[in-house]
Amino acid sequence: MSRKNAFYAQSGGVTAVINASACGVIETARENRDKIANVYAGRNGIIGALTEDMIDTNREPARTIAALRHTPGGAFGSARYKLKGIEENRAEYERLIDVFRAHNIGYFFYNGGNDSMDTAHKVSLISKRMGYPVNCLGIPKTVDNDLxxxxxxxxxxxxxxxxxxxxxxxxxxxxxMAKTSTKVFVMEVMGRHAGWIAAAAGLAGSEPGDAPHIILFPEIPFERAAFLKRVKQCVEQYGYCVIVVSEGARYADGKFLAEAGTRDAFGHAQLGGVAPVVANMVRDELGYKFHYAIADYLQRSARHIASAVDVDQAYAVGKAAVKFALAGKTAVMPVIKRVSDKPYRWRIEEAPLAKIANKEKMLPRRYISRDGFSITEAARRYLQPLIKGENYPPYLNGLPKYVSIKGVPVAKRLNTDFVV
Amino acid sequence: MSRKNAFYAQSGGVTAVINASACGVIETARENRDKIANVYAGRNGIIGALTEDMIDTNREPARTIAALRHTPGGAFGSARYKLKGIEENRAEYERLIDVFRAHNIGYFFYNGGNDSMDTAHKVSLISKRMGYPVNCLGIPKTVDNDLxxxxxxxxxxxxxxxxxxxxxxxxxxxxxMAKTSTKVFVMEVMGRHAGWIAAAAGLAGSEPGDAPHIILFPEIPFERAAFLKRVKQCVEQYGYCVIVVSEGARYADGKFLAEAGTRDAFGHAQLGGVAPVVANMVRDELGYKFHYAIADYLQRSARHIASAVDVDQAYAVGKAAVKFALAGKTAVMPVIKRVSDKPYRWRIEEAPLAKIANKEKMLPRRYISRDGFSITEAARRYLQPLIKGENYPPYLNGLPKYVSIKGVPVAKRLNTDFVV
Incomplete structure (x- = not known):
């Protein structure tokens, strides 16, 4: 049989636009029904393949698939589940191939970050070795921007x-409010290893004195005295101080600020939260009234304020993955190539999974100002185009109209259970 | 002289639309230049009047005033500064009237909450007593919805x-993500005394099983056992549990779940950090992986997702205050009268400040479900229209184009300093 099915799975922490990639995959597959009969989606990511719990996307109407483009979260369910090395965990890889073979799946699209690219790469290797070669395509997705x-x-x-x-x-x-009330505001953002998200806060201001006045990057060892001195300077000079702190901010010895721990009114240690640690430091040393926010999941699910460029690119990598697969490619991932900054132009190219798997791209030092508290012009040139354009979801009664899938299961073909 | 000046001040915590009210005041005053020569705005609210530090809004171009309609925060500066009783603090009231007299100010527009309405009321009384009657108009503003x-x-x-x-x-x-990762998500929202904001979270879902699964209102005494039981039920039935907790959530004895122990300028206890308290409780008792967000100022400054109805009403109360003043009214506040729910229709009426000052409107018990964890249909009928419509600000390079005022000071006419 020349027509194969495809398997698509979402992996790791979801984003505001991972479903736009799913939309790109499914819509492009539907345009090529002569080659791809159906796209089966893993319920809860790769676990859906291992347990043969797959969703029949042919049962989802075109309008549902189209609406994935503006729906945040992972519509099919994602998973934090890493397949280990092939030698350690051969049974899982073999199970995957068994499921793919049973369902005539010839294409594997894995939408995730570093770990997932490693998995997709390994699946491509073992599928060949097992005599059932599958075209394995990575689709990049990560708020951490570290591929x-x-x-x-x-x-x-x-x-x-x-x-x-x-x-x-x-x-x-x-x-x-600063004249009589809050003078210091701290906002905690994601990014445990790399300061890409923290750096983006720097786009909020452009003139000297504009907020944010201080960004605390994971890449720059935290120095309490220098930090407090800068806070005091800002409040004295500008009347207020806005601080953006990465959850990964740490001391020179590698210890996270968040581990320092604060205690609540009852004396109980409070878990997590670097923002209150920083805020309390300011209050204790400088006495300024403060507030803090922890954006947490709000930041990565905020489809209502998604970047139009991001939505377009998320769709494009999904679409490109299908095109690559249909061209016979395997063990590659579509990548975004920047053609120019101004005007911003980009195109899709391909890169081998082997060169992407398990590697992290850190925020370059030249993107961080010499004093370590803000971003440079080079960082602005890089970041600015990525937030361009608004792509608002449709609304009904004041709320975004997000879609849910029907999620009709694909009938099982194997008589064996598999415990993950 | 028949042409008088007006004084406008912002008071208390700012909102995403308080500047829309300022826009309504100034644009309407400009349409009546035969009666109102200029609007002087207090720099940092009422403190600007007391220290004779006023901003000449005639020096702001029409496009700046128009852009206030889509700019969050308080463009002229706000203040948490409460004038005490007249007998206790006669000097401050007399100073206000001295400044008003020196600058030929015949209209006082005070844009704030309960405390500010009390101040506006007292100023109207004392101005008459001092032989310089000023038309004092309150303009309602509060995220707490408690007027x-x-x-x-x-x-x-x-x-x-x-x-x-x-x-x-x-x-x-x-x-x-719930299958393999976070099962419980806690979001902390504002609302020290009344659960209006927490209740609004209830609009996010409409079907049984939809998030939020649990809302913790200040009005419902917190019961640990009942709460934990419900969390467990949700995770077992739906696979996850979304909890929205008001910063004012408290035990039956009145003690806040998160008492920070610090107090603001008005002597109100300053709260913060109830989300980690609730999240830790869930972890300790049930062992579920959790995340929490603290929206803090993000929620009240988020002009990018403002309600169109809210923007229209904020503008309308500013405009109405000027019209009332020109009609010779004093010691009144424009109020929003709901004419019908479906379709939602409203109009502006007036109410005496004496009936508004220092009173709080609590969330009615009939808006909270019997079990105390969600909202009723009556609450939905009330809340739904208030979030209707999107009113997006203009964008440039991916960011909202918010305006700053020039803030040209009005020349001082008094030779006396006043220390606040």
Whole structure:
């Protein structure tokens, strides 16, 4: 049989635009029904393949698939589940191939970050070895923006936009109250290893004195005295101080600030939360009234303020993955190549999964100002285009109209259970 | 002289739409230049009047005033500064009148909440007693939605929309990850005394099983056992649990779940950090993986997702205040009267400040479900229209184009300093 099915799975932390990639995959597959009979989606990611719990996307109407483009979260369910090395965990890989073979699946699209690219790569290797070669395509997705080779990662631009917009808005609030009330505002953002998201907050201001006044990057060892001195300077000079802190901010010895721990009114240690640690430091040393926000999941699910560029790119990598697969390619991932900054132009190219798997792209030092508290012009040139354009979802009664899938299961063909 | 000047001041915590009210005041005054020569705005609210530090709004171009309609925060600066009783603090009231007299100010527009309405009322009384009667108009503003008589308060609808949208979005994120990762998500929202903002989160879902699964209102005494039982039920039945908790959530004895122990300028306890308290409780008792967000100032400055109804009403109360003043009225506040729910229709009426000052409108018990964890249909009927419509700000390079005023000071006419 020449017509094969495809398997698509979402992996790891979801984003505001991962469903736009799913939309790109499914719509492009539907345009090629002569080659791809159906796209089966893993319920809860790769676990859906291992347990033969797959969703029949042919049962979803075109309008549902189209609406995935503006729906945040992972419509089919995602999973934090990493397949280990082939030698350690051969049974899982073999199970995957058994399921693919049973369902005539010839294409595997894995939408995730570094770990997922590693898995997709390994599946391509073992499928050949097992005599059932599957075209394995990675589809990049991560708010952390830390995949190598690709200029940026779908998912990041929308978080970046949310953080830049929120910083600008909250700063106006604090500025207007600073005379008699809050003088220091701290916002905690994601990015445990790399400061890409924290850096995006820097787009909120452009003139000297604009917020954010201080960004605390994971890449720059935190120095308490220098930090507090800068806070004091800002409050004295501008009347207020807006601080954006990455959850990964750490001391020179590698210890996270968040591990320092604060205690609540009852003396109980409070878990997590670098923002209160920083805020309490400011209060204890400088006595300024403070507020803090922890954006947490709000930042990566905020489809209502998604970047139009990000949505377009998320769709494009999904579409390109299908085209690559149909061209016979395997063990590659579509990457975004920046053609020019101004005007911003980009195109899709391909890169081998082997060069992407398990590698992290850190925020370059040249994107961080010499004093370590803000971003440089080079960073702005890189970041600015990624938040460009608004792509609003449709609304009904004041709320975004997001879609849910029917999720009709594909009939099982194997008589064996598999426990993950 | 028949042409008088007007004085306008912003008071208390700012909102996403308080500047829309300022826009309504100034644009309407400009349409009546035969009666109002200029609007002087207090720099940092009432403190600007006391220290004779006023901004000449005639020096702001029409496009700046128009752009206030889509700019969050308080463009002229706000203040948490409460004038005490007249007998206790006669000097401050007399100073105000001295400044008004020196600058030929015949109209006082005070844009704030309960405390500010009390101040505006007292100023109207003392101005008469001092032989310099000033028309004193309150303009309602509070995210807390707790002013009496008016059906709702400008500022609330936009926070309500932000919270409902964010809850819906974050819930999709958690749902997609719950199989292998976060099962419980806690979002902390504002509302020290009344659960209006927390209630708005309830709009995010409409079907049984939809998030938010649990809302913790300040009005319902927190019961640990009942709460934990419900969390467990949700996770077992739906796979996840989204909890929205008001910063004012408290035990039966009145003690806040998160008492920070610090107090603001008005002596109100300053709260913060109830989300980690609730999240840790869930972890300790049930062991579920959790995340939490603290929206803090992001919620009240999020002009990018403002409610169109809220923006219109904020403008309308500013405009109405000027019209009332020109009609010779004093010691009144424009209120929003709901004419019908479906279709939602409203009009502006007036109410005496004496009936509004220092009174709080609590969330009615009939808006909260019997079990205390969600909202009723009556609440939905009330809340739904307030978040209707999107009113997006203009964007440039991916960021909202918010305006700053030039802030040209009005020349001082008094030779005396006044220390606040």
């Amino acid at each position: 190598p080779i690709t200029d940026n990662c779908p998912g990041f631009g929308s978080v970046a936009k949310y953080i830049a917009v929120s910083t600008r808005e909250a700063a106006l609030d604090v500025l207007s | 009496p008589i008016t059906d709702n308060c400008p500022g609330f609808g936009s926070v309500a929309k932000y919270i409902a949208v964010s809850t819906r979005e974050a819930a999709l994120d958690v749902l997609s």
